[in-house]
Amino acid sequence: MAIRPSVEGMTAEQLAALRDAWTKSQALVDDRGFGYWAGVHGLPLPISCRHSPRTQNDFLFLPWHRAYLYFFERSLQDRNKAAAVPWWDWTSDGSHTRGIPEAFDTKKIGKVRNPLREARVAISPDDVKRVRAQAPGTITPGKVPYTRRDPDIPDELPRKATIDSVLAAPTYEDFSTRVENVHNAVHGWVGGTMTLVPVAAYDPIFWAHHAAIDRVWYLWQMSPFGVDPPAAMMDTVLDPFPMTVRQTLNINNLGYDYAVEVIH
């Protein structure tokens, strides 16, 4: 069972394993590597992620991203068995004071660059042009574009009270909508690459943010309010993953759990 720690609760060993896996993953240019996995969300085409519903049985935001994290985390574990995607508690005192957690923000660890701070945006030159024209400032200038961030003030991150009210949602559709709104706010808060769906997943913080969203879903599932998604969407396949909505519902069946928050 992989235990996903909170970013601030990671031990030195957990952080080292994560950085090791991430560095090796970023160095791979084939479908085992970070660039490939980040690209599944958006560019290169097709854009596969599922966000706001278009029809009634289309509340696929939570299960799609759970499957996405699951397969990405397994690809990290192929690089380093001890790696687990940590969740960023944006409601913590630390986040409300310093903003982006230090583990994802430090420029260098010794003489080596921090793989959790930024990543190469591995898209074609044409796509680079389009992204720059459509949303200036979302990726760095220069021939090889990198992710960038432009965070707002730390105290504007979501608060515990907001999450408590999300967790009181009485129906799956209502919960999905409320949690997606909090999710959108954090994408906007981080700024830069995270604000544009086609490239957002290239920012390493995307994964810690989505683990936090996945954890809120897990907490709701365990709560008295938690219910399954509507029967009509249970057997929907979460393209491009060979997994149905039903198969995402139990995270222990997927081989992971969330650690109780500890701040070191």
Ligand SMILES: [Cu+2]
């Ligand atoms: Cu997102």
